[in-house]
Amino acid sequence: MPDADHTIPFDALSNADLHVDAVYLAGTSGNINDDPLQRLLPVGNMGGFRHTGSPWKQTVKLSALYTSGAESDWPDSLDPQTGMLTYYGDNRSPGHELHTTKRGGNLLLRDAFEAAHGSPADRLRVPPFLLFERAAPGRAVRFRGLLAPGSATLTSDDELAAIWRSQGGSRFQNYRARFTVLDAATIPRSWINDLVQGADTTSGDCPEAWRDWVEGRAYKVLAAPSTTVVRKKSEQLPSDPAGIAMLRTIHQFFEGRPHAFEECAVAIWRLIAPATGRCDVTRPSRDGGRDAIGEYLLGPLADRVAVDFVLEAKCYAPTTSVGVRDVSRLVSRLRHRNFGVFVTLSYFNDQVYNEVREDGHPIAMICGQDVVDILREHGYGDANAVRAWLENQFTSGSAAVLV
Numbered sequence: 001m002p003d004a005d006h007t008i009p010f011d012a013l014s015n016a017d018l019h020v021d022a023v024y025l026a027g028t029s030g031n032i033n034d035d036p037l038q039r040l041l042p043v044g045n046m047g048g049f050r051h052t053g054s055p056w057k058q059t060v061k062l063s064a065l066y067t068s069g070a071e072s073d074w075p076d077s078l079d080p081q082t083g084m085l086t087y088y089g090d091n092r093s094p095g096h097e098l099h100t101t102k103r104g105g106n107l108l109l110r111d112a113f114e115a116a117h118g119s120p121a122d123r124l125r126v127p128p129f130l131l132f133e134r135a136a137p138g139r140a141v142r143f144r145g146l147l148a149p150g151s152a153t154l155t156s157d158d159e160l161a162a163i164w165r166s167q168g169g170s171r172f173q174n175y176r177a178r179f180t181v182l183d184a185a186t187i188p189r190s191w192i193n194d195l196v197q198g199a200d201t202t203s204g205d206c207p208e209a210w211r212d213w214v215e216g217r218a219y220k221v222l223a224a225p226s227t228t229v230v231r232k233k234s235e236q237l238p239s240d241p242a243g244i245a246m247l248r249t250i251h252q253f254f255e256g257r258p259h260a261f262e263e264c265a266v267a268i269w270r271l272i273a274p275a276t277g278r279c280d281v282t283r284p285s286r287d288g289g290r291d292a293i294g295e296y297l298l299g300p301l302a303d304r305v306a307v308d309f310v311l312e313a314k315c316y317a318p319t320t321s322v323g324v325r326d327v328s329r330l331v332s333r334l335r336h337r338n339f340g341v342f343v344t345l346s347y348f349n350d351q352v353y354n355e356v357r358e359d360g361h362p363i364a365m366i367c368g369q370d371v372v373d374i375l376r377e378h379g380y381g382d383a384n385a386v387r388a389w390l391e392n393q394f395t396s397g398s399a400a401v402l403v
Helices: 010-015 036-040 105-116 189-196 208-216 241-253 258-272 324-331 350-358 368-377 383-393
Strands: 049-052 062-067 077-079 084-088 129-134 141-149 160-167 170-181 276-281 292-298 305-314 339-344 363-366
Touching: 010 036, 049 105, 062 189, 105 141, 105 160, 105 170, 129 170, 141 208, 241 368, 241 383, 258 276, 258 292, 258 305, 258 339, 258 363, 258 368, 258 383, 305 324, 324 339, 324 350, 324 363, 350 363
Parallel strands: 062 129, 305 339, 339 363
Antiparallel strands: 049 062, 077 084, 084 170, 129 141, 141 170, 160 170, 276 292, 292 305
C-alpha cells in the first residue's frame, strides 16, 4: 500500500500494486533510467503510448497511456467527476497517414475501439489501458486509473473520431479517443504479471469492473463528485504562457468595444454547450441587464424541450476580477425555470463565487481557464490560432455564431 503521502519509492516499483492517485517516484541517477514507468511495467521509457507487445502484430498485452498535460494542441483531459478521459493519438505532425506512427498508438486505438463494440471474445483481445500523468518531483508519475475504450453514454462516432489539424500550412489527421475510468481502486501486481506472461485478461486477480466490461460491455465508472464547488483564483486562470497569451489576444481584439465581446461569449458558450439553440445578443442600449438571451435544448430530436437562459459577458483582463455587483445584475434578471451563464476572460472573486454557490443560484460560471480549455479542445491551441478564429468569426457585420 502507499504510505501516508501516497507515494511509492523507486526501489519498490517493480513489485508494487497500482493505486488510484498514488505517486510513483523516479530514480535519482540523473538520466532516462530514472523513469518510473519502465520500472513499474515492461513498457519502455518514451512516448505517450507505451505497450507490452506489438500493435502491428495485434499482440499488445497491456498499454500505459502517459500524459504530461503540457501539449496545448493536444489537451488530454480527465474529468474525475464523470470518469471520462479524452486522449489524443500519436499522429501529431504532417507527413504521415493516420495509422503509420512510430509507436503504433493510433493503430492500437483503431483496433481496440473496433473490438470494444464486438462480442465478448472480441473484447477479450482488448488490452487493459492504464493511465499515468506527470507528477512531482522530477520524473514521478501519478496513476489515474484503469481504462476501458468508449463509454455507455456516447455513440461510436463520438468515442473515436479522426480529427483534422494543420501545421505550417499542411493538414493531417489524428485520433481523439474517449475512455471510461473503471471502478478499480487497486490494480494487483499479480494481474499485471499474468498479463505480461500472456494470460487471459479476465483471469487471476482481474478487477471485477474489467471482467464485467469484457463479458457484457458494462461500464462501472469510477466517478468522484467534487466536494469543492468554489474554485480558487489559481484554478480559474491559466498558469502556462500559451494560455495567458490566448486570453490576452481575445482581450486585445475586443479592447475599446466590450459589447462586441458579447458575440464571442455566446460562441464560447456554444462550444461548451453544443445543445444551445437560439441565442440573441441584445442591443447595448436596451439589454435590461442581459447581454444575450437564449434556449438550451433537452430531450430527443423529435421532441425538444427548450430551457431559457440569460447570458452576461465581461471582457475583463485576467488581472480584473468579476465582483458581486457584476453577478448581482445577472441574478436579478433570472426568472423561474431560467438559468444564467456568465462568461469572462478573468476570474470570479471569492465573495461572489461563495455567494452564488451558497445561495444556489443556477449560474454557469465560465472563467479564463475554461475559455482556454474549450478553445484548445476545438483546435485553437495558441494565440495565433485564436487570433485567426476571432478575425474569421467576429469581423464587422459577422453574425454567423448567432444562427
